Amino acid sequence: MKRKKLKVDLSELVFAMEMGDNMERSGYLDTETGEIIDLPDDIMRAVEDGETESLAVDWDEDLAETAENILGDEANRYLLIPRRESREGYEVMVAFTGAVEDKHLGEKLGIALNGKGAFRWFRDVLNHHPGELERWYKFKDDYLKDEAVQWLLENGIEPVQVISGYFNDDGTELNPDLVPKPGLCLTCKKDNAGGKEEILCTLNRNDQRDEKKFECDAYEPKE
Secondary structure, eight states: OOOEEEOOOHHHHHHHHHOOGGGOEEEEEETTTOOEEEEEHHHHHHHHTTOGGGOOSHHHHHHHHHHHHHHTOSSOOEEEOOOOOHHHHHHHHHHHHHHOOOHHHHHHHHHHTSSTTHHHHHHHHHHTOHHHHHHHHHHHHHHHHHHHHHHHHHTTEEEOOOOTTOBOTTSOBOOGGGSOOOHHHHTBTTTTOOHHHHHHHHHHHHHTTTOSSOOOTTOOBOO
16 A cells, blocks of 8 residues: 655654543644644534534634534544553553563562552652663653554555655665664664764664564663
């Protein structure tokens, strides 16, 4: 299936996917412009029920017009962005725990995840390990962006964020957001180093994307 290339802000998309039901907002992707639309549920309900006279301010009217466009969308231009469930957040913590190299810390995180209050206990353990806490934030961000990319691909969209001037062997321009990042990279001091180092790392990952085992001669563990 040929995918449509679209400029999408992955950080905004991840934020929309992270919105819980208690926020009473929904996110939509405009598949023509790549815009992420943040729409309060009460405005969508007001438009759906024909009660727009209850809207009090100008920005409410602008959002109501957007809601009308979404409700009347017959060409599937607007995609409802799925909200992640709490169990999916738990799965990210499990994946991170499995990638922790410190055996003792991994055991403590495993215990924290086994029972009620897993999210709080998990964070409490990492608060005593600042370096691992920083790595957790990066791991989670990469994990969620990978999820967002997969959702876009499943809907026939390829997010366009490329390294200009670098290409695959077939001549197509390289899109780093579509290159999986192995767990080994997350423990390397060169991860997100920027500049030439980041480009070389991306090219190396891209060359091995179909291999069962990732190898890197330039790997340097974080201190």
